[in-house]
Amino acid sequence: QVTLVESGGGLVQTGDSLRLSCAFSGRPFSNYAMGWFRQTLRKEREFVATIGRSGGDKYYADSVKGRFTISRDNTRNTAFLQMNSLKPEDTAVYYCAAATYYTGSDNPVNYDYWGQGTQVTVSS
Numbered sequence: 001q002v003t004l005v006e007s008g009g010g011l012v013q014t015g016d017s018l019r020l021s022c023a024f025s026g027r028p029f030s031n032y033a034m035g036w037f038r039q040t041l042r043k044e045r046e047f048v049a050t051i052g053r054s055g056g057d058k059y060y061a062d063s064v065k066g067r068f069t070i071s072r073d074n075t076r077n078t079a080f081l082q083m084n085s086l087k088p089e090d091t092a093v094y095y096c097a098a099a100t101y102y103t104g105s106d107n108p109v110n111y112d113y114w115g116q117g118t119q120v121t122v123s124s
Helices: none
Strands: 003-007 010-013 018-025 033-039 046-051 068-073 078-083 092-099 118-123
Touching: 003 092, 018 033, 018 092, 018 118, 033 068, 033 078, 046 068, 046 078, 046 092, 078 092
Parallel strands: 010 118
Antiparallel strands: 003 018, 018 078, 033 046, 033 092, 068 078, 092 118
16 A cells, blocks of 8 residues: 655745655555646646656756755655745645656556645735
């Protein structure tokens, strides 16, 4: 049974940084591509970033390109999302997800396992 647990969210001001972590357990972490998505009450779940099994194949949503960085540490079974220059429109619940068969996907249906999310709130 794969389990994903996000942490690192919080309340910050415009321009601040946060680093989200996603702790993975239950199966070999390096077998899965990882992704980050976000969701607000008004929107569907939105793709943020994804990373391949060995740390390559990184892709970002246009809205976060140049500000967010996805990474992973396969020795610690953890994925990360470094978020810099945060804006109020980045406010959302952030979810990490694991994909068994797909690499580089921005489609949430291609991800098999999901965490419960961590709230990020950016005040203006």
